[in-house]
Amino acid sequence: xxxxxxxxxxxxxxxxxxxxQWSLHVEDAVDVGDHxxxxxxxxxxxxxxxxxxxxxxxKDADGVRPxxxxxxxxALGPTVRPDLTLKPADPGAGDWVI
Amino acid sequence: MAEVQFRFRDxxxxxxxxxxxxxxxEQTNALAVRLEPGDEPRDLLPHLDRLRLVEVNFPSFGDGxxxxxxxxxxxxxYIGELRAxxxxxxxxxxxxxxxxxxxxxxxxxxxxxxxEAAWSRYGEVYQPxxxxxxxxxxxxxxxxxxx
Amino acid sequence: MYKYxxxxxxxxxxxxxxxxxxxxxxxxxxxxxxxxxxxxxxxGLYLQLHAYMLRVAVPYxxxxxxxxxxxxxxxxxxxxxxxxxxxxxxxxxxxxKLEDAPDILADLAKVEMHAIQTSGNCIRNTTSDQYAGAVAxxxxxxxxxxxxxxQWSTFHPEFSFLPRKFKMAxxxxxxxxxxxxxxxxxxxxxxxxxxxxxxxxxxxxGMGRTPMIAPCINPFVPIDRxxxxxxxxxxxxxxxxxxxxxxxxxxxxxxxxxxxxxxxRQVEAEFAHLLTQQIEPPLAELERIKAQFAEPPxxxxxxDTVDRSDPDFALWxxxxxxxHKQAGYIAATISxxxxxxxxxxxxxxxxxxxxxxxxDYSFDELRVTHAQNIVLPHxxxxxLYALWQQLEAAGLGTxxxxxxxxxIACPGLDYCSLANARSIPVAQKIGQRLAVKQQEIGELxxxxxxxxxxCGHHHAGHIGILGVDKKGTENYQLLLGGCEGADxxxxxxxxxxxxxxxxxxxxxxxxQFYLSQREEGERFLDTYRRIGMxxxxxxxxx
Numbered sequence: 001x002x003x004x005x006x007x008x009x010x011x012x013x014x015x016x017x018x019x020x021q022w023s024l025h026v027e028d029a030v031d032v033g034d035h036x037x038x039x040x041x042x043x044x045x046x047x048x049x050x051x052x053x054x055x056x057x058x059k060d061a062d063g064v065r066p067x068x069x070x071x072x073x074x075a076l077g078p079t080v081r082p083d084l085t086l087k088p089a090d091p092g093a094g095d096w097v098i
Numbered sequence: 099m100a101e102v103q104f105r106f107r108d109x110x111x112x113x114x115x116x117x118x119x120x121x122x123x124e125q126t127n128a129l130a131v132r133l134e135p136g137d138e139p140r141d142l143l144p145h146l147d148r149l150r151l152v153e154v155n156f157p158s159f160g161d162g163x164x165x166x167x168x169x170x171x172x173x174x175x176y177i178g179e180l181r182a183x184x185x186x187x188x189x190x191x192x193x194x195x196x197x198x199x200x201x202x203x204x205x206x207x208x209x210x211x212x213x214e215a216a217w218s219r220y221g222e223v224y225q226p227x228x229x230x231x232x233x234x235x236x237x238x239x240x241x242x243x244x245x
Numbered sequence: 246m247y248k249y250x251x252x253x254x255x256x257x258x259x260x261x262x263x264x265x266x267x268x269x270x271x272x273x274x275x276x277x278x279x280x281x282x283x284x285x286x287x288x289g290l291y292l293q294l295h296a297y298m299l300r301v302a303v304p305y306x307x308x309x310x311x312x313x314x315x316x317x318x319x320x321x322x323x324x325x326x327x328x329x330x331x332x333x334x335x336x337x338x339x340x341x342k343l344e345d346a347p348d349i350l351a352d353l354a355k356v357e358m359h360a361i362q363t364s365g366n367c368i369r370n371t372t373s374d375q376y377a378g379a380v381a382x383x384x385x386x387x388x389x390x391x392x393x394x395x396q397w398s399t400f401h402p403e404f405s406f407l408p409r410k411f412k413m414a415x416x417x418x419x420x421x422x423x424x425x426x427x428x429x430x431x432x433x434x435x436x437x438x439x440x441x442x443x444x445x446x447x448x449x450x451g452m453g454r455t456p457m458i459a460p461c462i463n464p465f466v467p468i469d470r471x472x473x474x475x476x477x478x479x480x481x482x483x484x485x486x487x488x489x490x491x492x493x494x495x496x497x498x499x500x501x502x503x504x505x506x507x508x509x510r511q512v513e514a515e516f517a518h519l520l521t522q523q524i525e526p527p528l529a530e531l532e533r534i535k536a537q538f539a540e541p542p543x544x545x546x547x548x549d550t551v552d553r554s555d556p557d558f559a560l561w562x563x564x565x566x567x568x569h570k571q572a573g574y575i576a577a578t579i580s581x582x583x584x585x586x587x588x589x590x591x592x593x594x595x596x597x598x599x600x601x602x603x604x605d606y607s608f609d610e611l612r613v614t615h616a617q618n619i620v621l622p623h624x625x626x627x628x629l630y631a632l633w634q635q636l637e638a639a640g641l642g643t644x645x646x647x648x649x650x651x652x653i654a655c656p657g658l659d660y661c662s663l664a665n666a667r668s669i670p671v672a673q674k675i676g677q678r679l680a681v682k683q684q685e686i687g688e689l690x691x692x693x694x695x696x697x698x699x700c701g702h703h704h705a706g707h708i709g710i711l712g713v714d715k716k717g718t719e720n721y722q723l724l725l726g727g728c729e730g731a732d733x734x735x736x737x738x739x740x741x742x743x744x745x746x747x748x749x750x751x752x753x754x755x756x757q758f759y760l761s762q763r764e765e766g767e768r769f770l771d772t773y774r775r776i777g778m779x780x781x782x783x784x785x786x787x
Contacts, residue, residue: 010272011342012296047274051292068717070658073667074294078659080587080669084325084340135488160283160366162406166484169403173522189267189284196402209275215266220259222252224396226524227403234252234396235526238533 001031001059004039005071006052014074015049016064022049024086026075027063062096072097100183104202104213106195107179112151132183139167143174152176154199156184165197172198172228188212192219196227246309246610247392247537249357256399257354260361264288265347272344287405289337289363290346294662297341300363301353305373305391305415306334306613310604313611315356317596323349328596330581330589332653332702333412334372334613335363339660361399366407368398368479372414374422375614378538379622381570384436387417389534390444390471393526394432397472404479408486409494411479412451423615424705424729426450426459429496430478435465442468448478448508449500452699456735457497462509470516473525477516481508541608541623547573551626558633560684561644566629575626577607579619579636580643580651584680585673588654589617591641598639606632615702616653616690618646648683649691649756650676653702657695657712658719664695666712666719667745674749679756686756689769692727705729707770708752709736721748725755725781726773739782751785758784 004017005026015022016029017039023029032039036054043049056067066072077085079094087093102111116132117125119141130151133139142149152171154164168180179201182194186204191213194202202208226233232242249257264284271281285291289300301316308316316336320328323345324338331337341349353359362369371391378386394413398404404411414423417434425431431447443465450459466474482496485503500508549572553559567576579599582588591599599619603611606628607621614620624632636642645651652675655661657668672693679686692706696713703709709724720742727736743751756769758781763772773781 007292007296010344012292012340014295044278047272050278069719070294070662070664073658077295078339079667080659080673159280160406161488162366162404162408163484163488165403165406166480169480173518187280189280190406193400193402193405212266212270219263220400221255223402224256224399225401226522228522233526235530237252238250239527239529241527 001057001064002033002036002054003029003057003064003066004032004036004052004054005029005066005074006044006049009047009050012050016075017043017049017052026057026066029057029064031059065096069097100203100205100207102181102201102203103207104191105179106200109179111201112179114151116151116153133164133167135161135163135167137167139170140174142171142176146171146174146176149176150178151181152178153181153183153203156182156186159185159187159190165193168194168197168199169227188216192216196223196225196229196231198228246307247304247388247534253396254354254357257357257359257361260288260359261347261350261354264350268343268347283365285343285346286365287362287367288346288350289360290341290343291364292662293339294658294660296339297343297346298337298339298660299341299346299349299360300331300335300337301358301360302363302370303335303358303613304395305371305377305388306375306615307373307377307388308603308611308613310600310609310611312356312358313600313603314597315352315358317593317600319349319352320593320596322352327590327592329587329656330591330613330617330619332615332617332655332700333370334375334615335370336613339656364410365405366409366411367405368401368407368411368413371395371398372412372423372428372615374416374418375612375620376422376567376576376622377417377612378540379569379574379576380418380567382420383418384434385417385442386535386538387415387434389531389538390417390432390434390468391415392534393472393531394475397475397526401479404483407479407483408488409491409496411482411496413475419731421730421733424702424733426733427452427456427702427705427729428459430475431459432471432475434468437465444468444471444474446474446478448512449497449505451495451497452702452704453495454492454697454699455495455497456699456704457501458733458735459497460500460505462505462512468531469528470520470525473519474512474516476524477512477519480515480519481511485511541610543571543574543623544625545572547625548627549573551575551629555630557637557644558630561633561642562629564644564648565646569623571623573626575624575629577621577624577629577632578614578646579621579641580645581618581641582645582651582676583640583643584650585677587669588652588672591619595639595641598635599641602632602635616647616651618651645683647688647690649679649686649689649708650683651690652676653690653692653706655694655696655701657693657701661695663698664712665697665714666695666721668693668695668701668710668712671710671712671721671745671748674745675752678749678753682756686760687768689756690728691752702729703727704735705733706736707768707773708755710748710752713742715742719745721745723748723751723755723785725778726770728770737778739778740786754785755781
């Protein structure tokens with residue numbers, strides 16, 4: 001599947017396109033099919049997202065998993081500071097990245 | 099060609115379109131030249147007496163060669179109009195003026211209030227250029243600059 | 246230490262308001278991200294993997310305790326309670342909000358700090374020797390010259406849109422502790438036979454994808470012409486540096502392609518012209534700055550010994566302290582490399598503690614080193630044990646300066662949007678694996694970069710590690726034989742890369758082989774230089 005990600009213009013937080021708005025959680029990301037460019041142009045022009053781009057991902061039982069490690073680290077947070085990730089209480093969260 | 103939006107000179111503007119540096123060397127009646135980033139500004143030095151307009155093109159704002167070209171010309175004694183053209187943005191114009199530009203023809207016109215703020219933002223400067231402003235070290239030690 | 250006057254203060258205050266205005270225009274949509282990006286970069290604000298990252302300048306690595314305390318407070322107030330000290334003697338924060346950035350700059354300006362030109366294609370923060378003013382081997386304190394360069398390079402109207410970033414370093418001793426020859430311009434302040442001061446210019450060094458050692462293009466520029474000469478070096482670069490390919494845009498490529506002699510000829514011609522322009526600050530300005538770097542009021546006739554009865558303390562003294570030019574004093578390095586820790590990171594509480602310790606024990610002064618540690622430059626030997634006990638209690642007492650655990654590492658793929666692989670986990674694993682052996686191994690500078698840009702200085706490591714992306718997975722190349730300093734050399738790649746566990750094993754094998762081969766008094770680097778790559782390669786891959 002093809003999903004969209006970027007950063008919130010004001011806060012810089014990593015966000016994912018959920019079909020309506022930008023979510024902090026990659027599991028909310030939806031397949032945008034052929035509409036990536038249209039959505040990106042509209043959302044960036046409206047300053048609802050910054051530096052956004054389309055990536056490949058797969059959906060499985062665990063949710064949406066970006067194809068590249070860089071985007072998985074963006075989705076979770078720094079692997080060396082589990083306390084600062086989106087899942088500080090999940091000791092296995094780092095394994096999902098690798 | 100974009101229009102001149104800001105001009106800090108009292109003389110009559112040259113109406114001629116600027117010719118290329120190569121053509122300028124051959125056309126002995128030309129008064130205006132257009133300098134591209136890769137052109138050698140020192141090629142113009144033998145002709146400073148008849149030169150009245152140098153238009154320096156900034157095809158992209160990130161290409162800073164035009165700043166050096168401007169200073170080279172001013173340091174050699176050029177007193178005609180030095181015009182910045184092309185992708186001239188509000189956050190570059192203060193630097194440009196310090197380098198000797200005295201006319202601005204931005205591709206996309208600037209907000210006049212933003213431009214005014216940019217020109218007046220920094221009261222003093224650390225480096226001397228040919229713009230005549232006394233650098234901070236001059237103010238500290240009572241050393242004036244020419245102009 | 247340099248103290249701002251009203252001119253310096255007005256400059257940073259105006260910058261805060263300028264950036265506030267630029268942020269407003271971006272948030273209101275008057276400028277695009279493409280137009281805003283170079284503006285925020287010139288204020289050190291990046292968009293990284295998880296948020297905005299702000300890099301704050303620490304000119305020539307020198308801080309007073311009020312500045313250091315502010316760095317800790319900013320970490321708490323605007324970030325997530327920590328900061329990362331960098332290989333360019335700066336500090337960066339990883340979790341910054343764009344809308345907060347102008348307020349952070351305003352807080353910095355209150356303590357005479359800024360983030361001006363900590364990124365972008367302009368002249369960056371000038372680095373220097375972390376022991377400046379404390380060691381006996383320097384000709385002069387190099388920092389006044391670096392401060393002169395700081396002011397000259399700040400908002401330089403001609404050199405704010407260079408082909409690429411531009412890094413300068415200034416030292417003043419033959420022992421180069423600032424990797425001077427690996428900078429765009431490295432300056433060594435020297436004295437000639439007549440006792441006059443001058444600046445030796447080394448131009449065109451650097452790391453990145455094409456590492457080069459800077460050649461000396463002029464061994465003695467009279468000190469009252471140093472700025473004019475630098476201006477000539479920059480003008481030739483600004484006019485002729487390549488702009489068609491960002492990977493070939495650094496000055497090292499220009500110097501290499503023109504050849505040292507032709508580049509030097511052009512610089513000398515431009516220099517001759519610029520001398521007619523009277524752009525050099527007067528010597529009175531240098532003297533004004535020098536007066537502010539006057540020696541602290543050292544006590545004389547005090548005890549020049551350290552009580553070594555606590556063995557842990559004695560180990561720390563032996564590893565982390567350097568003789569001081571003044572009897573009774575010592576320069577102490579606080580390692581930010583605890584075993585298993587993140588190289589260069591310090592919590593807000595640790596930063597504030599280091600500020601307090603500088604106030605109490607080091608004449609209010611600290612230094613950031615390019616190896617991502619902190620120096621208290623002027624500690625009375627009699628105070629050293631009390632200092633160490635407080636460091637130890639705060640997790641800052643690690644005794645490993647220049648040992649294998651004192652790893653330089655860039656933030657890597659855990660934080661950086663340019664990275665191809667993570668650096669920090671590799672540093673942590675190597676540190677843990679070799680912790681018990683590091684004293685036996687002795688001096689071994691290990692440096693890790695998460696991509697070819699080489700922020701982790703892997704080319705200059707006795708052992709260097711470069712993270713690469715191999716078909717979507719992290720892979721690590723091993724380099725041996727790099728070195729910074731007077732005998733600068735560039736590391737060579739050993740062979741095929743490794744995965745994360747493999748690179749830790751390979752480093753261990755290299756150190757074991759060294760221990761089996763070393764002769765009396767040899768460091769890892771010496772042994773490598775003596776027996777060469779093939780033998781090490783056999784030991785690692787065989």
